[in-house]
Each structure stands twice: as structure tokens, then as C-alpha cells.
Ligand SMILES: Nc1ncnc2c1ncn2[C@@H]1O[C@H](COP(=O)(O)OP(=O)(O)OP(=O)(O)O)[C@@H](O)[C@H]1O
Ligand SMILES: [Mg+2]
């Protein structure tokens with residue numbers, strides 16, 4: 001009964017659960033969510049190093065009254081590819097899906113190439129295509145620079 005351990009975290013009425021986050025990555029996921037985006041009166045639970053049947057050890061983040069934009073889901077998919085996202089409505093799981101990475105990732109990362117057009121004053125949004133999936137490598141569609149260190153290049 002895995003649910004028993006997770007009772008340590010307060011159930012939420014409405015919100016988002018990000019489960020099966022790779023061990024040690026919950027704080028990076030919180031950084032992607034953006035602590036300032038979370039309503040001050042909402043409950044946020046973070047569990048680090050919880051036993052998981054599926055991935056050994058995992059982290060969990062539960063945020064009340066918040067939904068993730070697709071950009072944030074893409075960023076989480078890059079940093080924590082094993083994560084699942086559940087939408088909670090009236091204490092029940094309404095929807096649960098693994099994070100998945102689309103073929104193009106727009107506006108989520110900064111190109112590491114300082115002279116890339118996406119790093120110039122004109123408003124050109126970053127745009128990467130998936131060059132490789134396992135492990136994930138992205139390629140800038142403008143300058144072709146490859147990126148595999150996503151945490152340090154989040155927009
Ligand atoms: N009301 C709630 N408040 C907070 N977290 C919840 C609530 N209901 C479900 N969860 C969490 O949402 C996630 C998905 O719920 P579900 O019941 O599908 O979990 P599960 O049976 O452990 O499935 P799995 O771990 O295979 O995704 C789990 O992390 C669960 O702990
Ligand atoms: Mg579970």
C-alpha cells in the first residue's frame with residue numbers, strides 16, 4: 001500500500017501533484033513552477049527521498065490551487081523526465097499523465113550561444129528541436145547549438 005507513506009503529505013482539494021520526480025530534483029521542479037506563482041494561502045508539500053516501487057527513490061511536489069502551463073510541463077519534462085502530473089479536483093485524481101517532451105520546445109530554454117539571434121535585443125523566442133531522445137539532446141533551430149544541460153539554461 002504505497003498510499004500509506006504518502007499520507008504524510010496533506011491531501012489537497014484542488015491542485016496539481018507532480019509525482020515520480022527523480023530523487024533530489026524536487027527543488028528544481030519547484031524552481032520551474034516558480035515560488036512566486038503560488039498563492040500564499042495555498043498548501044505546498046514537498047517530499048524528498050520517498051521510497052518508490054517504480055524508480056527506487058523519488059521526490060514529490062503537491063501544490064494546491066495551481067495548474068501548470070504547457071511551457072512549465074515541458075521544462076519539468078527536461079529536468080525530471082520520469083515525473084507524472086496529476087490534476088486533483090475535489091480531492092480526486094481527475095487526470096494523470098507522464099510528462100512528455102514534444103518535438104519542439106519553444107520559450108523554455110535560453111540558447112547557450114551568446115551570439116544566437118534568440119539572445120539579441122530583438123524579441124525572437126528560443127526554439128529547440130529534439131535532436132536525441134535518450135538521453136535528451138536539443139538543438140537550437142536558429143544556430144544549431146546543442147544543449148543537454150537543461151537546468152542551467154532554463155529561461
Ligand atoms: N487529494 C489528494 N491530495 C494530494 N495528493 C493526491 C490526492 N489524490 C491523489 N494524490 C496523489 O496523486 C498521485 C496520483 O494518484 P493515484 O491515486 O493515481 O496514485 P497511485 O495509485 O499511487 O498511482 P501511481 O503512483 O502509479 O501514479 C499520487 O501521487 C497521489 O499521492
Ligand atoms: Mg503511487
Ligand SMILES: [Zn+2]
Nearest residue numbers: 111116140143
Ligand atoms: Zn541558438
